[in-house]
Amino acid sequence: MTRRPDQRPAGFLSRFLKDRATRPGEVYGVPGQGSTTLLSLASMAAILFLWWLVTWMGWVKPLFLPSPQAVWFKFLDIWANGFTNTPFLEHLGISTARxxxxxxxxxxxxxxLGLAMGMSPVIRGIFDPPIEFYRPIPPLAYLPLMIIWxxxxxxxxVALIFLACFAPIALGARAGVKSAAIEQIHAAYSFGATRWQVMRQVIFxxxxxEIMTAMRIGIGFGWTTLVAAEMVAATRGIGYMVLSASQFLQTSTVIAGIIVIAAIAYAFDLLMRWLERRLVPWKGKI
Known part of the structure; x- marks a missing residue:
């Protein structure tokens, strides 16, 4: 039996899909990690180029948006000479510690607490309402209470940043308890496991x-709240530096501080992703 030129041998599609699925970094034509990294670098380069172009053409006044070169030179100046008679690394260390x-x-x-809320209806009934009550409230709203108390x-x-991080972490751990299959829990009990062993070896x-994802979200909220936490009676810290510079219209200092905060937060997020790949390699595969 002859085959037309446009026909492919039997099993071609299955072999093609298998080859695509097993090709490193790609699944059924989805770009892999290398392609994603290149796209991210290209996106950042495009943003920097657009920023440079806008300032070089004079479309925006330097007071509102200084050039990338001006921000870079200001950062070098702060690195060498500090800000408000305080070394830059001291500002950075104080904010990072907070x-x-x-x-x-x-x-x-x-x-x-989140694991306990997921396992016990009583504990969930006690702690879930107050956490859900304060969770959507902006940190600036309860900042005066933190100062009074x-x-x-x-x-x-620290208390203000703690509250910003606490809610997503606790709720993420509570939601993660539902990921444990009830069959696994019953099987563990049938083999004589104690409640603590079930929690430690099955549920956790x-x-x-879910806990790792919640931690990534929580640290993001923490850096978001940093500037609010350093608004009152702070004399050191990156957030204080940004706020103090804004009062004197030092836009390049403000942008430099924002970039430093974003860079630290992004570096920690990359660390958390690396830990996810090591601690939970099965995530997204089952």
Whole structure:
């Protein structure tokens, strides 16, 4: 039997799809990690070029949008000479300590509480309403309460960032409990596992992908709240630097501070993604 030129041998489609599915970094024609990285770099380069073009053509006054070169030279100046008689690394260290201190405290409290809320209707009934009540409130709304309750020192700043990180972490851990299959839990109990063993060996590994995602979201909220936390009685910190520079219309300093905050937050997000690939390699594959 002859085959027309436009016909392909039997099984061609299945072999083609198998080849595409097993090709490194691609699944059925979806761009892989390398292509995504190139697209991200191209997108950033396009944004920088557009920024440079707008300022070079004079379409926007430097007061409102300084050129990339001006921002870069201002950053170098702050790096070398500091800001308000304080070294730049000290500003950076203070802000990083505030955010990551509050974030770690939110993880230590929020993850166990979220797991308990997912496993116990009683605990969920007690803690779910207050968390859901304050979660949508902007941090600036309860900043005065933090100052009244804890004063104007470090406690109020850390507490404000803690509250911003705590809600998404706790709710993410609670939602992750639902990822554990009931058959696995019953099987563990049938083999004589205790409640603690079931939680540690069945529920927690199943909830870990949701917990990792919630931690990424929580640290993002923490950096978002940093500027608000350093609004009152702060003399050091990246957020303080941004706010202080804005009062004197030092736009290049403001943009430099914003870029530093974004860079640190993005670097930590990349670290969390790397940890996800190591700790939960099955995420998105089952």
């Amino acid at each position: 955010v990551f201190g509050a974030f770690l405290l939110a993880c230590l409290i929020g993850v166990p 804890f004063g104007i020192h470090e406690t109020s700043k 590994p199943s909830a870990l992908p």
